[in-house]
Amino acid sequence: MICGIGCDIVDVSRLKKWVNDEKMLRYIFSESEMLFSKTAKEQKLCEHYAARFAAKEAFAKAVGTGLVFSTKCVYITNDERGKPVMHIEGKAKEILENTFGKCAVHVSLSHEKMSALAFVVIEHRED
Secondary structure, three states: OOEEEEEEEEEHHHHHHOOOOHHHHHHHHHHHHHOOOOOHHHHHHHHHHHHHHHHHHHHHHHHHOOOOOOOEEEEEEEOOOEEEEEEHHHHHHHHHHHHOEEEEEEEEEEEEEEEHHHHHHEOOOOO
């Protein structure tokens, strides 16, 4: 059963000021999210971070709390096929489990030049 959905869109240009600010990146993104190639062109790097920031916001909307937890508690990696996978830890995981019980979180990301979008679905699991 679907028990939460969230969607967020981010203007990629917002991230341009963050890409060169290591302190800001470390405040918002997990180490695994920051492993993205530093040799990528600035625009692609901004798109990468914008999509992941949108995912954090979309998760907060799906769970219904807003960002009341560290953004580093929610992060994206990619599986062996490149599919984005959302990981939930710390206070965000506690809120998720207290609100919905056992569940799976699904995420989809998209970005194109000036916009990045994330869509999150929280699915209640009986197993």
